[in-house]
Amino acid sequence: MKILFSPSETKSNFTNSNILSSKSLVFSELFNKRLHVIEKLNFYLKDSNTINLNKFFGIKNQDECERLANIDILSSKTCKAIQRYTGVSYKYLDFKTLENDQQKWLYKNTMIFSNLFGPILAGDNIPYYRFKQGSTIDGFKPELFYKNNFTEAINDYINTDFVIDLRAGFYEKFYTLASKHITMKFIKDKKVVSHFAKIYRGKVLRELAIKQPKSIEEFENINFHGLSIEEIIDKKLKKEYVYKIN
Numbered sequence: 559m560k561i562l563f564s565p566s567e568t569k570s571n572f573t574n575s576n577i578l579s580s581k582s583l584v585f586s587e588l589f590n591k592r593l594h595v596i597e598k599l600n601f602y603l604k605d606s607n608t609i610n611l612n613k614f615f616g617i618k619n620q621d622e623c624e625r626l627a628n629i630d631i632l633s634s635k636t637c638k639a640i641q642r643y644t645g646v647s648y649k650y651l652d653f654k655t656l657e658n659d660q661q662k663w664l665y666k667n668t669m670i671f672s673n674l675f676g677p678i679l680a681g682d683n684i685p686y687y688r689f690k691q692g693s694t695i696d697g698f699k700p701e702l703f704y705k706n707n708f709t710e711a712i713n714d715y716i717n718t719d720f721v722i723d724l725r726a727g728f729y730e731k732f733y734t735l736a737s738k739h740i741t742m743k744f745i746k747d748k749k750v751v752s753h754f755a756k757i758y759r760g761k762v763l764r765e766l767a768i769k770q771p772k773s774i775e776e777f778e779n780i781n782f783h784g785l786s787i788e789e790i791i792d793k794k795l796k797k798e799y800v801y802k803i804n
């Protein structure tokens with residue numbers, strides 16, 4: 559089984575590994591493509607005025623913008639991607655309290671779509687960075703670049719495994735699934751909820767790490783705490799499970 563997941567804009571400053579290299583990330587043969595994006599970003603940030611930096615980072619604090627713009631990504635120490643991200647989903651995943659074998663399972667089977675680094679595994683090592691969702695690098699859209707250059711590699715990574723796509727909608731721009739897969743929608747009071755969706759994506763990912771299903775049947779037998787199946791919708795390649803938040 560493979561899981562597709564979103565990053566978060568909030569991140570830890572924690573580091574415990576060496577600086578970024580081709581060995582840090584999945585698809586080492588495509589590392590130069592990632593460098594292309596990083597170099598574009600570095601050049602853009604050094605050449606941007608305060609207004610552009612505010613917009614790019616999504617914050618108004620000038621001193622903080624300047625600090626972020628001066629981070630040297632290529633010389634910064636790293637840590638596992640799943641430890642780097644600290645947003646709502648990652649808070650409810652509570653990675654540090656999982657058993658060692660469960661953590662290792664996530665390292666190999668969870669692909670996160672970073673706004674800067676593109677498709678990475680949860681166990682890949684990345685430095686701290688800031689990249690607001692949807693920002694462009696002077697009109698350059700990393701999500702389209704990564705889709706054009708990494709789709710074949712992702713297809714090979716997934717191979718014949720079944721996929722659970724837990725990404726937020728924006729991150730579908732990085733990669734379009736061309737095989738049968740599962741998605742999950744969360745509703746409360748008959749309405750789709752965005753904040754609660756982040757919470758339950760994290761909880762679902764935790765439960766998947768614990769149960770480690772090997773088939774769709776095993777996935778369907780998992781009783782996710784606080785959720786109940788409302789309906790299952792077949793849409794060509796996609797099987798959408800709609801869960802009611804109890």
